[in-house]
Amino acid sequence: MKTTDIRICFIGDSFVNGTGDPLCLGWTGRVSAAAIQQGYAVTSYNLGIRRETSADIAARWRDECARRLPAQSDGRVVFSFGANDTTVEQGRQRLSLEATLHHLRAMAQDAQRHYLTLLVGPPPVAEAAHNRRIMALCHAMAEVAQALGVPYLPVCERLVQGRTWVQEAAQSDGAHPRQGGYAALAALVQAWPAWWFAEAR
Amino acid sequence: MKTTDIRICFIGDSFVNGTGDPLCLGWTGRVSAAAIQQGYAVTSYNLGIRRETSADIAARWRDECARRLPAQSDGRVVFSFGANDTTVEQGRQRLSLEATLHHLRAMAQDAQRHYLTLLVGPPPVAEAAHNRRIMALCHAMAEVAQALGVPYLPVCERLVQGRTWVQEAAQSDGAHPRQGGYAALAALVQAWPAWWFAEAR
Numbered sequence: 001m002k003t004t005d006i007r008i009c010f011i012g013d014s015f016v017n018g019t020g021d022p023l024c025l026g027w028t029g030r031v032s033a034a035a036i037q038q039g040y041a042v043t044s045y046n047l048g049i050r051r052e053t054s055a056d057i058a059a060r061w062r063d064e065c066a067r068r069l070p071a072q073s074d075g076r077v078v079f080s081f082g083a084n085d086t087t088v089e090q091g092r093q094r095l096s097l098e099a100t101l102h103h104l105r106a107m108a109q110d111a112q113r114h115y116l117t118l119l120v121g122p123p124p125v126a127e128a129a130h131n132r133r134i135m136a137l138c139h140a141m142a143e144v145a146q147a148l149g150v151p152y153l154p155v156c157e158r159l160v161q162g163r164t165w166v167q168e169a170a171q172s173d174g175a176h177p178r179q180g181g182y183a184a185l186a187a188l189v190q191a192w193p194a195w196w197f198a199e200a201r
Numbered sequence: 202m203k204t205t206d207i208r209i210c211f212i213g214d215s216f217v218n219g220t221g222d223p224l225c226l227g228w229t230g231r232v233s234a235a236a237i238q239q240g241y242a243v244t245s246y247n248l249g250i251r252r253e254t255s256a257d258i259a260a261r262w263r264d265e266c267a268r269r270l271p272a273q274s275d276g277r278v279v280f281s282f283g284a285n286d287t288t289v290e291q292g293r294q295r296l297s298l299e300a301t302l303h304h305l306r307a308m309a310q311d312a313q314r315h316y317l318t319l320l321v322g323p324p325p326v327a328e329a330a331h332n333r334r335i336m337a338l339c340h341a342m343a344e345v346a347q348a349l350g351v352p353y354l355p356v357c358e359r360l361v362q363g364r365t366w367v368q369e370a371a372q373s374d375g376a377h378p379r380q381g382g383y384a385a386l387a388a389l390v391q392a393w394p395a396w397w398f399a400e401a402r
Contacts, residue, residue: 007251024234025225043220046247050208060268067261068250082224169242193366 006196007043007073008032009065011057012080015123015185017049020168020176028078030186035197040199043073053095054103055084069115076196077115079107082122082139082141083175086133093133100137101144108150118194119145121154123185126170131160151194155185207333207397208244208274209233210256211268213281215243216324216386217249221377231387236398244274250364254296255304262308270316277397278316280308283323283342284376287334294334301338304343309351319395320346322355324386327371334360345374352395356386 010016010028012173013172025033032044040103057079069075085095093102104119111117121138124131136155145152159165164184168177177184190199211217219227226234233245246269250257258280270276286296296304305320312318323337325332339355346353360366361385365385369378391400 014244017246018243022237024230024237024245029225029230032221035222036225043218043251044225045218045250050244051247056268059365064265067257070252100390109281 003041005041005073006070006076006121007045008076008078009045009047009068010080011047011065012055013048013052013057013082013122013142014050014176015048015083015086015110018048018182019050020172021179021182023179025179025182027182027185030183031189031195031197032070033131033201034186034190034199038197039135041199043048048080051084052081054079054100054104054107055085055095057081058107061080062110065111065115066198075104075115077111078118079104080122082137083125083130083134084198086122086130097137097140101140104141104144105148108145108148109142111148112148117150118196119150119152120189121152121156123170124160124166125175126166127174140189141168151192153189153192153194155188158188159184186198204242205269206242206244206268207277207380208281209277210246210262210269211279211281212246212262212266213321214249214258214283214323215251215252215377216284217281218247218251219383221373222380222383224380226380228383228390229376230277231384232390232396232398235387235391235400239398252285253282255282255301255308256286256296257281259304259308263311266312266316267289269307273361276316276319276343279290279319279321280312280319281321281323282330283338284326284335285288286305287323289331289334289340298341298384301388305342305345306336306349309346309349313349313351317389317397319397320353321390322353322357324382325357325361326376327367327369328375328377332357341368352393354393354395356389356391360385363390 085100165181170182287299366382
Protein backbone atom coordinates (compact mmCIF):
# COMPACT_ATOMS: atom_id res chain seq x y z
CA MET A 1 0.00 0.00 0.00
CA LYS A 2 1.30 3.42 -1.00
CA THR A 3 0.62 5.47 2.08
CA THR A 4 0.12 9.04 0.82
CA ASP A 5 -3.41 10.07 1.81
CA ILE A 6 -4.91 11.08 -1.54
CA ARG A 7 -8.40 12.58 -1.55
CA ILE A 8 -10.21 13.29 -4.79
CA CYS A 9 -13.35 15.36 -5.36
CA PHE A 10 -15.13 14.52 -8.60
CA ILE A 11 -17.35 17.51 -9.23
CA GLY A 12 -19.97 17.92 -11.90
CA ASP A 13 -23.34 16.72 -13.13
CA SER A 14 -25.42 13.53 -13.24
CA PHE A 15 -22.77 11.73 -15.28
CA VAL A 16 -20.35 12.32 -12.42
CA ASN A 17 -23.03 11.12 -9.99
CA GLY A 18 -23.36 7.93 -12.03
CA THR A 19 -27.11 8.30 -12.49
CA GLY A 20 -28.55 5.23 -14.19
CA ASP A 21 -25.78 2.82 -13.19
CA PRO A 22 -27.53 -0.09 -11.45
CA LEU A 23 -24.23 -0.88 -9.69
CA CYS A 24 -24.08 2.64 -8.18
CA LEU A 25 -20.44 3.09 -9.13
CA GLY A 26 -20.47 5.34 -12.18
CA TRP A 27 -17.16 6.08 -13.87
CA THR A 28 -15.80 7.82 -10.79
CA GLY A 29 -16.37 4.77 -8.56
CA ARG A 30 -14.77 2.50 -11.13
CA VAL A 31 -11.61 4.60 -11.56
CA SER A 32 -11.33 5.09 -7.78
CA ALA A 33 -11.69 1.37 -7.07
CA ALA A 34 -9.07 0.61 -9.72
CA ALA A 35 -6.64 3.05 -8.08
CA ILE A 36 -7.24 1.48 -4.66
CA GLN A 37 -6.70 -1.94 -6.14
CA GLN A 38 -3.37 -0.69 -7.50
CA GLY A 39 -2.43 0.11 -3.90
CA TYR A 40 -3.12 3.85 -3.71
CA ALA A 41 -4.77 5.16 -0.53
CA VAL A 42 -7.56 7.04 -2.30
CA THR A 43 -10.61 8.57 -0.67
CA SER A 44 -13.17 9.37 -3.34
CA TYR A 45 -15.82 12.06 -2.97
CA ASN A 46 -18.57 12.09 -5.59
CA LEU A 47 -19.95 15.61 -6.01
CA GLY A 48 -22.03 15.18 -9.13
CA ILE A 49 -25.51 16.73 -9.06
CA ARG A 50 -28.23 16.07 -11.59
CA ARG A 51 -29.30 18.90 -13.92
CA GLU A 52 -26.41 21.15 -12.92
CA THR A 53 -24.74 23.44 -15.43
CA SER A 54 -21.28 24.90 -15.07
CA ALA A 55 -22.91 27.96 -13.46
CA ASP A 56 -24.42 25.78 -10.70
CA ILE A 57 -21.12 23.98 -10.18
CA ALA A 58 -19.18 27.25 -10.09
CA ALA A 59 -21.41 28.39 -7.22
CA ARG A 60 -20.65 25.41 -4.97
CA TRP A 61 -17.48 23.62 -5.98
CA ARG A 62 -15.11 25.58 -3.76
CA ASP A 63 -17.05 25.13 -0.51
CA GLU A 64 -17.85 21.49 -1.12
CA CYS A 65 -14.27 20.63 -2.10
CA ALA A 66 -12.65 22.66 0.69
CA ARG A 67 -14.60 20.71 3.32
CA ARG A 68 -13.40 17.43 1.87
CA LEU A 69 -9.77 18.27 1.08
CA PRO A 70 -8.00 19.31 4.28
CA ALA A 71 -4.60 20.97 3.91
CA GLN A 72 -2.74 17.99 5.34
CA SER A 73 -4.05 15.58 2.69
CA ASP A 74 -3.04 15.33 -0.96
CA GLY A 75 -6.22 16.92 -2.35
CA ARG A 76 -7.18 16.65 -6.00
CA VAL A 77 -10.13 17.80 -8.10
CA VAL A 78 -11.64 16.37 -11.28
CA PHE A 79 -14.19 18.55 -13.06
CA SER A 80 -16.68 17.20 -15.58
CA PHE A 81 -19.68 19.10 -16.93
CA GLY A 82 -21.18 20.62 -20.04
CA ALA A 83 -24.02 18.42 -21.30
CA ASN A 84 -26.61 20.33 -19.25
CA ASP A 85 -25.17 23.66 -20.39
CA THR A 86 -25.99 22.68 -23.97
CA THR A 87 -29.52 21.44 -23.32
CA VAL A 88 -32.20 23.40 -25.15
CA GLU A 89 -35.21 24.22 -22.97
CA GLN A 90 -38.18 26.18 -24.29
CA GLY A 91 -36.21 27.06 -27.38
CA ARG A 92 -33.12 28.34 -25.57
CA GLN A 93 -29.81 26.74 -24.73
CA ARG A 94 -29.44 26.73 -20.93
CA LEU A 95 -26.02 28.40 -21.05
CA SER A 96 -24.18 30.03 -23.92
CA LEU A 97 -20.82 28.63 -24.98
CA GLU A 98 -19.19 31.81 -23.71
CA ALA A 99 -20.79 31.40 -20.28
CA THR A 100 -19.64 27.79 -19.98
CA LEU A 101 -16.09 28.71 -20.95
CA HIS A 102 -16.12 31.62 -18.50
CA HIS A 103 -17.08 29.28 -15.63
CA LEU A 104 -14.55 26.70 -16.76
CA ARG A 105 -11.77 29.28 -16.77
CA ALA A 106 -12.70 30.66 -13.34
CA MET A 107 -13.01 27.24 -11.68
CA ALA A 108 -9.92 25.69 -13.25
CA GLN A 109 -7.69 28.67 -12.47
CA ASP A 110 -8.84 28.74 -8.88
CA ALA A 111 -8.65 24.98 -8.42
CA GLN A 112 -5.11 24.77 -9.80
CA ARG A 113 -3.90 27.13 -7.09
CA HIS A 114 -4.89 24.61 -4.42
CA TYR A 115 -5.18 21.15 -5.93
CA LEU A 116 -3.94 18.92 -8.70
CA THR A 117 -6.72 19.44 -11.25
CA LEU A 118 -8.06 17.50 -14.22
CA LEU A 119 -10.92 18.11 -16.65
CA VAL A 120 -12.99 15.36 -18.24
CA GLY A 121 -15.20 16.54 -21.09
CA PRO A 122 -18.95 15.97 -21.27
CA PRO A 123 -20.12 12.57 -22.52
CA PRO A 124 -22.82 12.25 -25.18
CA VAL A 125 -26.56 11.67 -24.86
CA ALA A 126 -28.89 9.74 -27.16
CA GLU A 127 -29.91 12.73 -29.31
CA ALA A 128 -27.80 13.60 -32.36
CA ALA A 129 -28.57 17.34 -32.37
CA HIS A 130 -27.64 17.66 -28.69
CA ASN A 131 -24.46 15.67 -29.31
CA ARG A 132 -23.41 18.14 -32.01
CA ARG A 133 -23.63 20.94 -29.44
CA ILE A 134 -21.73 18.86 -26.88
CA MET A 135 -19.04 18.14 -29.46
CA ALA A 136 -18.66 21.85 -30.25
CA LEU A 137 -18.28 22.51 -26.53
CA CYS A 138 -15.67 19.73 -26.28
CA HIS A 139 -13.51 21.44 -28.89
CA ALA A 140 -13.85 24.84 -27.22
CA MET A 141 -13.05 23.31 -23.82
CA ALA A 142 -9.85 21.81 -25.24
CA GLU A 143 -8.55 25.25 -26.18
CA VAL A 144 -9.36 26.76 -22.79
CA ALA A 145 -7.82 23.82 -20.95
CA GLN A 146 -4.67 24.02 -23.02
CA ALA A 147 -4.33 27.75 -22.40
CA LEU A 148 -4.68 27.14 -18.66
CA GLY A 149 -2.43 24.08 -18.59
CA VAL A 150 -5.18 21.83 -17.21
CA PRO A 151 -5.03 18.28 -18.54
CA TYR A 152 -8.24 17.65 -20.48
CA LEU A 153 -9.76 14.40 -21.72
CA PRO A 154 -12.36 14.69 -24.49
CA VAL A 155 -14.69 11.69 -24.32
CA CYS A 156 -17.80 12.52 -26.35
CA GLU A 157 -16.60 11.46 -29.78
CA ARG A 158 -15.03 8.23 -28.56
CA LEU A 159 -18.12 7.27 -26.57
CA VAL A 160 -20.30 7.88 -29.65
CA GLN A 161 -17.97 5.71 -31.70
CA GLY A 162 -17.93 3.00 -29.03
CA ARG A 163 -21.74 2.79 -29.21
CA THR A 164 -22.43 1.26 -25.78
CA TRP A 165 -22.93 4.61 -24.03
CA VAL A 166 -25.39 5.97 -26.58
CA GLN A 167 -27.26 2.68 -26.97
CA GLU A 168 -27.73 2.31 -23.22
CA ALA A 169 -28.81 5.97 -22.94
CA ALA A 170 -31.37 5.47 -25.74
CA GLN A 171 -32.73 2.43 -23.94
CA SER A 172 -33.13 4.24 -20.62
CA ASP A 173 -34.00 7.94 -20.25
CA GLY A 174 -32.22 9.30 -23.32
CA ALA A 175 -29.31 10.73 -21.37
CA HIS A 176 -27.91 8.27 -18.83
CA PRO A 177 -26.30 4.95 -19.72
CA ARG A 178 -26.17 1.89 -17.52
CA GLN A 179 -23.11 0.00 -16.32
CA GLY A 180 -21.66 -0.63 -19.78
CA GLY A 181 -21.51 3.05 -20.66
CA TYR A 182 -19.97 4.03 -17.35
CA ALA A 183 -17.41 1.23 -17.65
CA ALA A 184 -16.51 2.53 -21.12
CA LEU A 185 -15.95 6.05 -19.80
CA ALA A 186 -13.93 4.69 -16.86
CA ALA A 187 -11.73 2.81 -19.35
CA LEU A 188 -11.04 6.04 -21.27
CA VAL A 189 -9.98 7.77 -18.05
CA GLN A 190 -7.76 4.88 -16.99
CA ALA A 191 -6.04 4.82 -20.37
CA TRP A 192 -5.42 8.59 -20.24
CA PRO A 193 -1.74 9.35 -19.58
CA ALA A 194 -2.65 12.41 -17.47
CA TRP A 195 -4.78 10.32 -15.10
CA TRP A 196 -2.90 9.99 -11.83
CA PHE A 197 -3.33 6.23 -11.74
CA ALA A 198 -3.21 5.49 -15.47
CA GLU A 199 -2.96 1.81 -16.25
CA ALA A 200 -0.19 2.05 -18.82
CA ARG A 201 2.26 3.98 -16.66
CA MET B 202 -39.38 -0.08 -13.10
CA LYS B 203 -41.22 1.93 -10.47
CA THR B 204 -41.09 5.42 -11.90
CA THR B 205 -41.19 7.74 -8.87
CA ASP B 206 -37.98 9.76 -8.96
CA ILE B 207 -36.50 9.05 -5.53
CA ARG B 208 -33.35 10.92 -4.51
CA ILE B 209 -31.52 10.08 -1.31
CA CYS B 210 -28.81 12.03 0.47
CA PHE B 211 -26.72 9.92 2.83
CA ILE B 212 -25.05 12.42 5.10
CA GLY B 213 -22.42 11.80 7.73
CA ASP B 214 -18.81 10.77 8.28
CA SER B 215 -16.17 8.49 6.75
CA PHE B 216 -18.34 5.43 7.34
CA VAL B 217 -20.98 7.02 5.11
CA ASN B 218 -18.27 7.84 2.57
CA GLY B 219 -17.23 4.18 2.58
CA THR B 220 -13.60 4.93 3.37
CA GLY B 221 -11.52 1.76 3.21
CA ASP B 222 -13.84 -0.18 0.91
CA PRO B 223 -11.69 -1.28 -2.05
CA LEU B 224 -14.88 -1.59 -4.13
CA CYS B 225 -15.78 2.09 -3.48
CA LEU B 226 -19.38 1.26 -2.64
CA GLY B 227 -19.58 1.45 1.15
CA TRP B 228 -22.86 0.51 2.76
CA THR B 229 -24.70 3.37 1.04
CA GLY B 230 -23.71 2.19 -2.44
CA ARG B 231 -24.72 -1.36 -1.61
CA VAL B 232 -28.17 -0.46 -0.29
CA SER B 233 -28.76 1.94 -3.19
CA ALA B 234 -27.74 -0.63 -5.79
CA ALA B 235 -30.04 -3.19 -4.13
CA ALA B 236 -32.97 -0.75 -4.32
CA ILE B 237 -32.28 -0.06 -8.00
CA GLN B 238 -32.09 -3.77 -8.67
CA GLN B 239 -35.52 -4.09 -7.02
CA GLY B 240 -36.78 -1.65 -9.66
CA TYR B 241 -36.82 1.64 -7.74
CA ALA B 242 -35.61 4.73 -9.60
CA VAL B 243 -33.12 5.82 -6.95
CA THR B 244 -30.49 8.53 -7.31
CA SER B 245 -27.99 8.20 -4.49
CA TYR B 246 -25.90 11.11 -3.18
CA ASN B 247 -23.06 10.21 -0.84
CA LEU B 248 -22.33 13.10 1.51
CA GLY B 249 -20.04 11.45 4.01
CA ILE B 250 -16.91 13.38 4.99
CA ARG B 251 -13.97 11.98 6.90
CA ARG B 252 -13.33 13.23 10.45
CA GLU B 253 -16.63 15.08 10.66
CA THR B 254 -18.54 15.28 13.92
CA SER B 255 -22.24 16.04 14.23
CA ALA B 256 -21.29 19.71 14.63
CA ASP B 257 -19.57 19.72 11.23
CA ILE B 258 -22.50 17.92 9.63
CA ALA B 259 -25.01 20.28 11.22
CA ALA B 260 -23.19 23.19 9.57
CA ARG B 261 -23.51 21.84 6.02
CA TRP B 262 -26.24 19.23 5.72
CA ARG B 263 -29.05 21.62 4.78
CA ASP B 264 -27.23 23.38 1.94
CA GLU B 265 -25.75 20.21 0.51
CA CYS B 266 -29.05 18.31 0.66
CA ALA B 267 -31.16 21.19 -0.67
CA ARG B 268 -29.02 21.40 -3.82
CA ARG B 269 -29.53 17.69 -4.46
CA LEU B 270 -33.20 17.28 -3.53
CA PRO B 271 -35.32 19.55 -5.75
CA ALA B 272 -38.93 20.07 -4.72
CA GLN B 273 -40.29 18.06 -7.65
CA SER B 274 -38.41 14.89 -6.66
CA ASP B 275 -39.15 12.51 -3.79
CA GLY B 276 -36.26 13.65 -1.58
CA ARG B 277 -35.06 11.61 1.38
CA VAL B 278 -32.26 11.96 3.92
CA VAL B 279 -30.34 9.33 5.88
CA PHE B 280 -28.13 10.61 8.70
CA SER B 281 -25.30 8.60 10.22
CA PHE B 282 -22.62 9.99 12.55
CA GLY B 283 -21.27 9.80 16.07
CA ALA B 284 -18.01 7.83 16.08
CA ASN B 285 -15.93 11.01 15.55
CA ASP B 286 -17.89 12.85 18.24
CA THR B 287 -16.72 10.24 20.75
CA THR B 288 -13.05 10.24 19.72
CA VAL B 289 -10.70 11.35 22.49
CA GLU B 290 -8.01 13.77 21.29
CA GLN B 291 -5.37 15.21 23.62
CA GLY B 292 -7.30 13.89 26.59
CA ARG B 293 -10.68 15.34 25.58
CA GLN B 294 -13.67 13.87 23.80
CA ARG B 295 -14.23 15.85 20.58
CA LEU B 296 -17.91 16.53 21.39
CA SER B 297 -19.85 15.96 24.60
CA LEU B 298 -22.84 13.62 24.53
CA GLU B 299 -25.09 16.62 25.10
CA ALA B 300 -23.63 18.45 22.11
CA THR B 301 -24.12 15.43 19.83
CA LEU B 302 -27.72 15.01 20.92
CA HIS B 303 -28.34 18.72 20.46
CA HIS B 304 -27.13 18.55 16.84
CA LEU B 305 -29.08 15.35 16.24
CA ARG B 306 -32.29 16.96 17.49
CA ALA B 307 -31.82 20.11 15.44
CA MET B 308 -30.99 18.28 12.22
CA ALA B 309 -33.63 15.58 12.51
CA GLN B 310 -36.42 18.02 13.34
CA ASP B 311 -35.51 20.26 10.45
CA ALA B 312 -35.02 17.38 8.00
CA GLN B 313 -38.38 15.82 8.85
CA ARG B 314 -40.15 19.00 7.79
CA HIS B 315 -38.86 18.57 4.24
CA TYR B 316 -37.86 14.97 3.64
CA LEU B 317 -38.50 11.41 4.68
CA THR B 318 -35.74 10.96 7.24
CA LEU B 319 -33.90 8.00 8.76
CA LEU B 320 -31.07 7.71 11.28
CA VAL B 321 -28.44 4.97 11.24
CA GLY B 322 -26.33 4.79 14.40
CA PRO B 323 -22.54 4.92 14.45
CA PRO B 324 -20.67 1.67 13.71
CA PRO B 325 -17.82 0.46 15.92
CA VAL B 326 -14.06 0.86 15.54
CA ALA B 327 -11.29 -1.54 16.54
CA GLU B 328 -10.72 -0.06 20.03
CA ALA B 329 -12.79 -1.40 22.94
CA ALA B 330 -12.72 1.80 25.03
CA HIS B 331 -13.89 3.88 22.07
CA ASN B 332 -16.62 1.33 21.33
CA ARG B 333 -17.96 1.70 24.87
CA ARG B 334 -18.40 5.43 24.26
CA ILE B 335 -20.02 4.76 20.86
CA MET B 336 -22.40 2.26 22.49
CA ALA B 337 -23.40 4.81 25.14
CA LEU B 338 -24.10 7.29 22.36
CA CYS B 339 -26.18 4.67 20.51
CA HIS B 340 -28.46 4.25 23.50
CA ALA B 341 -28.86 8.00 23.96
CA MET B 342 -29.55 8.46 20.24
CA ALA B 343 -32.32 5.87 20.44
CA GLU B 344 -34.19 7.94 23.02
CA VAL B 345 -33.86 11.17 21.05
CA ALA B 346 -34.93 9.47 17.83
CA GLN B 347 -37.95 7.92 19.50
CA ALA B 348 -38.99 11.26 20.99
CA LEU B 349 -38.75 12.86 17.53
CA GLY B 350 -40.40 9.97 15.70
CA VAL B 351 -37.36 9.40 13.44
CA PRO B 352 -36.79 5.72 12.63
CA TYR B 353 -33.41 4.74 14.09
CA LEU B 354 -31.25 1.69 13.44
CA PRO B 355 -28.60 0.90 16.07
CA VAL B 356 -25.76 -1.04 14.43
CA CYS B 357 -22.74 -0.88 16.75
CA GLU B 358 -23.55 -3.83 18.98
CA ARG B 359 -24.54 -6.10 16.12
CA LEU B 360 -21.44 -5.24 14.10
CA VAL B 361 -19.25 -6.00 17.13
CA GLN B 362 -21.01 -9.34 17.54
CA GLY B 363 -20.71 -10.11 13.83
CA ARG B 364 -16.93 -9.66 14.09
CA THR B 365 -16.15 -8.92 10.41
CA TRP B 366 -16.37 -5.14 10.80
CA VAL B 367 -14.06 -4.95 13.82
CA GLN B 368 -11.61 -7.52 12.45
CA GLU B 369 -11.28 -5.68 9.15
CA ALA B 370 -10.91 -2.35 10.96
CA ALA B 371 -8.16 -3.80 13.17
CA GLN B 372 -6.35 -5.07 10.08
CA SER B 373 -6.49 -1.71 8.31
CA ASP B 374 -6.33 1.69 10.06
CA GLY B 375 -8.15 0.81 13.29
CA ALA B 376 -11.39 2.49 12.24
CA HIS B 377 -12.45 1.60 8.71
CA PRO B 378 -13.38 -1.89 7.57
CA ARG B 379 -13.04 -3.24 4.06
CA GLN B 380 -15.76 -4.71 1.84
CA GLY B 381 -16.87 -7.35 4.32
CA GLY B 382 -17.66 -4.84 7.05
CA TYR B 383 -19.54 -2.53 4.72
CA ALA B 384 -21.52 -5.46 3.31
CA ALA B 385 -22.46 -6.47 6.87
CA LEU B 386 -23.72 -2.95 7.64
CA ALA B 387 -25.62 -2.85 4.34
CA ALA B 388 -27.31 -6.14 5.28
CA LEU B 389 -28.47 -4.67 8.59
CA VAL B 390 -30.00 -1.70 6.77
CA GLN B 391 -31.70 -3.90 4.20
CA ALA B 392 -33.19 -6.11 6.90
CA TRP B 393 -34.51 -3.07 8.80
CA PRO B 394 -38.30 -2.77 8.46
CA ALA B 395 -38.08 1.06 8.41
CA TRP B 396 -35.74 1.02 5.42
CA TRP B 397 -37.70 2.19 2.39
CA PHE B 398 -36.59 -0.76 0.30
CA ALA B 399 -36.37 -3.42 3.01
CA GLU B 400 -35.89 -6.92 1.68
CA ALA B 401 -38.51 -8.62 3.79
CA ARG B 402 -41.39 -6.26 2.94
